[in-house]
Amino acid sequence: MEVSSLWIGGNLPKLSILCIKSFLKNNYKYNLYTYENIENIPAGVQLKNAEEILPKSEIFTYRNGSVSAFSNLFRFTMIKKTGIPWVDTDMYCRKNFDFSKTDIVIVSEPDDEYQNQKPTSNLIKLPKDHPALDKAISICQSYREKIYSGDFKWGLGPLAIREIVKEFELEKFVKPWYFSNNCNNHHYQILYRNKMLKKYAKFVKQDKGIFTPDKAPEDNYFIHLWNEHFRYKKTPVTEMFDGKNMLTQMWNTVSKYPIPSPDANILITGGSGLVGSAVKLALQEFPNVKAPRSSELNILDYNQLDTYLKKNKIEVIIHLAANVGGLFKNMSKKVNMFEDNLIMNYNVLKAAHANNVKKVISCMSTCIFPDDVKYPINEKDLHLGPPHFSNDAYAYAKRMVDVHSRAYREQYGDNFVTIIPTNIYGPKDNYHLEDAHVIPALIHKCYLAKKNKTKFIVKGTGRPLRQFIYSQDMAELIKWVYIYYDDGEPIILSVSEKEEVSIGDVARMIAREFDMEREMVFDSTGADGQYKKTADNTKLIKFLQENNIRFSWTSIEKGIKESVKFFTENYQHVRR
Numbered sequence: 001m002e003v004s005s006l007w008i009g010g011n012l013p014k015l016s017i018l019c020i021k022s023f024l025k026n027n028y029k030y031n032l033y034t035y036e037n038i039e040n041i042p043a044g045v046q047l048k049n050a051e052e053i054l055p056k057s058e059i060f061t062y063r064n065g066s067v068s069a070f071s072n073l074f075r076f077t078m079i080k081k082t083g084i085p086w087v088d089t090d091m092y093c094r095k096n097f098d099f100s101k102t103d104i105v106i107v108s109e110p111d112d113e114y115q116n117q118k119p120t121s122n123l124i125k126l127p128k129d130h131p132a133l134d135k136a137i138s139i140c141q142s143y144r145e146k147i148y149s150g151d152f153k154w155g156l157g158p159l160a161i162r163e164i165v166k167e168f169e170l171e172k173f174v175k176p177w178y179f180s181n182n183c184n185n186h187h188y189q190i191l192y193r194n195k196m197l198k199k200y201a202k203f204v205k206q207d208k209g210i211f212t213p214d215k216a217p218e219d220n221y222f223i224h225l226w227n228e229h230f231r232y233k234k235t236p237v238t239e240m241f242d243g244k245n246m247l248t249q250m251w252n253t254v255s256k257y258p259i260p261s262p263d264a265n266i267l268i269t270g271g272s273g274l275v276g277s278a279v280k281l282a283l284q285e286f287p288n289v290k291a292p293r294s295s296e297l298n299i300l301d302y303n304q305l306d307t308y309l310k311k312n313k314i315e316v317i318i319h320l321a322a323n324v325g326g327l328f329k330n331m332s333k334k335v336n337m338f339e340d341n342l343i344m345n346y347n348v349l350k351a352a353h354a355n356n357v358k359k360v361i362s363c364m365s366t367c368i369f370p371d372d373v374k375y376p377i378n379e380k381d382l383h384l385g386p387p388h389f390s391n392d393a394y395a396y397a398k399r400m401v402d403v404h405s406r407a408y409r410e411q412y413g414d415n416f417v418t419i420i421p422t423n424i425y426g427p428k429d430n431y432h433l434e435d436a437h438v439i440p441a442l443i444h445k446c447y448l449a450k451k452n453k454t455k456f457i458v459k460g461t462g463r464p465l466r467q468f469i470y471s472q473d474m475a476e477l478i479k480w481v482y483i484y485y486d487d488g489e490p491i492i493l494s495v496s497e498k499e500e501v502s503i504g505d506v507a508r509m510i511a512r513e514f515d516m517e518r519e520m521v522f523d524s525t526g527a528d529g530q531y532k533k534t535a536d537n538t539k540l541i542k543f544l545q546e547n548n549i550r551f552s553w554t555s556i557e558k559g560i561k562e563s564v565k566f567f568t569e570n571y572q573h574v575r576r
Contacts, residue, residue, distance in 0.1 A: 001099050002029035003087045006050060006074050008059065008067045011040045011546050014237060014484070015090055015227050018247070020045060021254035022093040031084065033074070035059075040546070053078045063150045066228065072121055072157040073140035076133050083128035090227035091122055091180065092250060094213060097221040103127050104173040106165060107222075109158075109182035117177045119165045121157030122224055132164040139163060180222040181211050191225065191246045212246055213253050223250075237484065237547040257415040257486040260316055260359060262286055266482075267314045269299055269348065270321030274429045275363070275421075278475035279318060283482075290314075294321070300340065302347045309355040318478060319348045319362045322398070329434065331527075334393035341397035349404050353414055360416045361481055362405060364490065366423075366467075366533045368395035376497050376536035379420070379490045388530050402490055409488050419481055422494040422535055426471030426559060427566035430575045438503060439468065439560065442510050443567050450514045459526025462504025467494050467535055470559040476551065477540070484547050494537040495553055503528075509557060513564040 003023060007016065017040065023030045024044045032041065033050040041047060050056070054077055059070045075086040085099050099105060105125040108117035126133055139160040146152035165171060211220050225247075230240060241248050243262045252258040266283065270276040271291020283289050290312060299305050299321055308314070323340035345362065352360045369377045370385030382402060387395035405416035425439040433444055442458065449456040477493045485491060504522070511520045544551055567574055 001027075001096075002031060002084055003099075004031040004033065004048070004078055004082065004084045005087055005089045006033045006071055006078070007038065007089055008035060008050075008071075010036075011038055011542060012089070013227065013546060013548075014241065014251075015225055015230065015247075017042055018251050018254060019088075019090055019092045019225060022250070023087070025254050026093045026096040028093070028096070032089075033078070039542070050074070053081060060144055060147060062147055062153060064153075068228065069140070069143070069147050069156045072160060073137065075121070075124065075157075076136040076140065076160070079124060079126055080128050080133040080137070085125035086123065087222075088122040088224070090225045092223040092225055093221070094211075094216060094223060095221055099125055102173070104130075104170060106161060106170060106174045107180040107182065108174050108177045110177040117174065118158070119161045119174050120182055121161045122182070123180055123222065124161070130168075132168045132170065135164050135167060136160045176219070178211070178217050178220050180224055181216070181220055182224045191240075213250050234548070237549060240548075241484075243483075255486075256413065257359070259483065263288060264315040264358070265313050266290065266316045266318065267292075267309070267312070268318045268320060269297075269344075270319075272428075273320065274426060274471050275424055275474055275478075276320045277428045278426065278471040279320065279478050281472070282475035282479045299344050299347055302351060305347050306351045306354065309351055309357065314355065315358045316482065317348060317352055317357055317360045318482060319345070319360060319401075321348075322363070324365075324394075324430075324437075331390050337391075338393035338397045341394060342400060345397070345401040345404065349401070349408060349416060352416070353408055353412060358415060359482070359486075360405070360414070361478065362401045362416070362418045364398045364401060364418055364420045365395075366420055366492070366494070366535050367391050367530075368398045368420075369533065369535075371530065375532060376534040378536040379492055379539060382420075382490060390527070390529050406488055415486055417481065417485055417487065418490040419478065420490050420492045420494075420535070421474055422467040422469050422492070422533070424469055424471055424474050426563055428471070428574075429563065431567060432575065438466070439506060439510070439563065440567075442507055443560075443564055446507075446510050446514045446516055446520075447567065447571070449519060450516055454519075456507075456511055456514075456516045456520040457523050458504070458507045458520060459523050460503065460528040461524050462502060462507060462522050464503050464528050464530065465500045465532040465534065466503065466506075467497070467500050467533075468506070468556055468559070469493065469495055470554040470562075473554050480544070480547065480549055480551075485543060491539055491543065492535045492537055493540060494535045496537055496541075497534050499553070499556070500532070500534060501556055506556070506560070509560045510564065513561060 020030055021042050031046045031048050033048045035050045035056045054074055061067050062069055079086055106119050107123045109120045110117055140156060143152055143156055211223060241251060241259050243259055248259050266286060266289045268276050268279055268291040271280060272293050276291055280289060280291050297308050321344055323337055368387055369381060371388040372385055373381050402418045405418050408414040408416050429440040430436045431440040431444040433441055446456045474493060507520060511517045
């Protein structure tokens with residue numbers, strides 16, 4: 001049996017993905033009509049060109065921008081042309097209903113007392129030659145002007161379906177409201193707020209209001225999740241899918257990769273480092289986060305790591321540990337950089353698979369991208385050529401964690417994902433003068449120059465461009481990746497190309513914090529490394545938008561000010 005839907009407006013929200021997957025799980029063929037390319041279509045969906053039903057030029061909206069009015073015209077036209085049942089993309093399928101056993105299916109919603117039912121339009125089956133379809137199409141067309149003017153603000157679908165039910169005497173085909181559980185507005189909060197369950201428990205006990213994936217009347221086949229409710233209330237995805245509530249339960253019944261519980265045992269490797277310490281702070285709402293120091297857990301030792309995972313019943317690993325450094329360390333210690341990172345990554349993924357770890361997030365870097373590549377670079381460019389000679393050993397070792405993760409995903413179905421941050425900086429960094437990354441190394445140099453009353457010498461011309469990301473911003477993004485990102489392709493975590501800044505400007509900002517601007521000079525005999533590594537963060541922005549994640553970046557000026565403050569106040573204790 002097959003059903004059809006329409007989607008307009010960019011990539012699918014998580015709620016629609018949940019609903020589409022529920023139909024696929026229950027052995028429906030799912031046709032999705034679209035006017036544009038959509039990147040996150042669930043596997044198994046049959047994409048259809050919406051122009052075959054109605055041209056894109058026909059789209060009209062309510063004053064609030066909703067395309068649901070046009071969607072009603074589209075569905076009746078689609079049924080007339082194909083005879084295939086229509087379902088909204090926010091309709092969740094609990095179990096298979098055999099549409100072949102009846103020519104007409106119309107669903108309903110209850111009144112406030114859950115007594116009388118009113119036909120509605122989110123699931124419809126009619127024979128394609130039924131005259132009621134022509135009538136419904138005519139009604140939708142006739143309301144265009146009222147919708148344009150704002151005189152008719154909502155409810156075209158229910159209006160049309162109720163008129164044709166009455167005119168063509170279709171009442172006997174109208175299903176009771178609990179067939180598709182079109183529950184009332186205030187009950188939707190139960191789906192994503194556990195505290196609402198107690199308030200409305202009387203409805204649940206009476207089989208009224210909200211049905212769960214596993215508890216519902218025998219004649220309940222679908223649950224209408226009403227995406228518009230969440231959109232208008234701007235409900236953040238963290239509330240909609242919090243790891244415990246009903247929407248989470250629904251998701252976990254259809255997804256290969258369940259949303260992790262807030263109580264999951266999480267291991268952060270490299271937890272005392274720059275990013276690891278920030279991630280611990282970002283995950284403070286999760287009670288079972290472990291971030292052992294290397295003296296407590298040496299991940300270069302496979303047996304020690306394997307024992308740790310077993311003993312602590314680790315379910316998630318955020319793998320941040322690495323042998324890292326700046327340009328000069330990458331050039332002078334290639335064997336160490338290659339072997340240490342290769343062994344750490346190999347041990348983490350192999351031990352994670354052996355211990356049934358549910359998710360591993362492994363961190364790479366933009367410096368591992370090919371040297372000869374068009375900018376801005378994106379996730380698909382990672383393996384298109386050799387990296388820059390200055391850091392090739394480190395780069396090849398880090399690239400292998402992506403290859404290794406995809407191999408486990410393809411062969412065993414493990415949820416191993418990879419992230420690619422741009423240049424990270426912030427408090428608790430390594431401030432070693434030679435081995436550190438550029439910002440902490442420059443902070444240390446400027447501090448010493450101020451202290452010793454010497455020139456602040458910056459190696460290189462200062463012209464190379466970089467995208468810097470503050471460590472706490474990076475940690476927040478990792479949290480969202482942990483909760484919601486399950487793609488086998490890496491995702492770049494980066495500020496936009498517009499935020500790219502030169503090494504020279506960074507040095508000037510640091511000098512300004514120490515009042516050393518007049519004492520700063522560039523040593524042009526020093527190596528510059530790659531001139532630019534501009535990364536495209538389009539995929540990240542789409543990921544945040546699709547999940548309604550509100551995120552604001554820390555400016556480079558503020559981030560440097562905080563980093564300098566941390567270094568000067570903790571000089572005796574920082575890594576240097």
